[in-house]
Amino acid sequence: MKLLANTTSPFVRITRMSLIEKGFDIEPTIVDPWADDPRLRAANAATRVPALVLDDGTPLTESLLIVQWLEVVRPVPDWPRLIGNTPQETAGILSRAGIALGAIDASVHTIITRKVTAPVLFDETPVGLRRRRTMVEGMERLEALAKAMTPADPASTPPTLDQICAITLSDYQHFRYGDQAWLPKTPALDALASAMRVRPSVGTTLPR
Numbered sequence: 001m002k003l004l005a006n007t008t009s010p011f012v013r014i015t016r017m018s019l020i021e022k023g024f025d026i027e028p029t030i031v032d033p034w035a036d037d038p039r040l041r042a043a044n045a046a047t048r049v050p051a052l053v054l055d056d057g058t059p060l061t062e063s064l065l066i067v068q069w070l071e072v073v074r075p076v077p078d079w080p081r082l083i084g085n086t087p088q089e090t091a092g093i094l095s096r097a098g099i100a101l102g103a104i105d106a107s108v109h110t111i112i113t114r115k116v117t118a119p120v121l122f123d124e125t126p127v128g129l130r131r132r133r134t135m136v137e138g139m140e141r142l143e144a145l146a147k148a149m150t151p152a153d154p155a156s157t158p159p160t161l162d163q164i165c166a167i168t169l170s171d172y173q174h175f176r177y178g179d180q181a182w183l184p185k186t187p188a189l190d191a192l193a194s195a196m197r198v199r200p201s202v203g204t205t206l207p208r
């Protein structure tokens, strides 16, 4: 299998953490999605990372679809289940993951739009401010939930999808907007992200 990836994308990170937790520790093939790398274009019509090319050549794209594939090829009880084991547990995990994903989406949209407009031009527009509000509200909602999402023993507790997405959001926000006054203080969310770094899936995939 080949994982086409870059070192910054939060969608890549969600995929990488999920792959590692499911026992696939693949060294990513680093590509620049903005340089129209032909390998990425062939694997993904949208020319976006991540793309996972299976051994038989089947390309999988979209981070959450890759997670769905992983749940099927690496099922419980041999592998950790990423989206919960009961209807109630799954609803909670997906609900929390949705908060993080909405904020991640707004965050990436802001970074990408800055590529085509001057930063201030986009960030201060009505849409830019709406994206910022999404980031702030998403982070604040997760902050209220983060303590309950932090396991007592992170080293021996594989993260579920909500934790994977919350950790990804927290680290990405510090990476991209650490110097911005509007970034909310989220000590419990930061503590979740930092506690989980003892796990290789989290500690080896930090954005850089």
Ligand SMILES: N[C@@H](CCC(=O)N[C@@H](CS)C(=O)NCC(=O)O)C(=O)O
Binding pocket: 008, 009, 010, 011, 012, 033, 034, 046, 047, 048, 049, 050, 061, 062, 063, 064, 108, 112
């Ligand atoms: N919905 C996709 C989003 C992937 C995505 O937006 N990747 C970005 C990097 S964060 C990218 O490759 N962008 C290049 C482009 O938009 O042309 C997923 O979940 O995998």
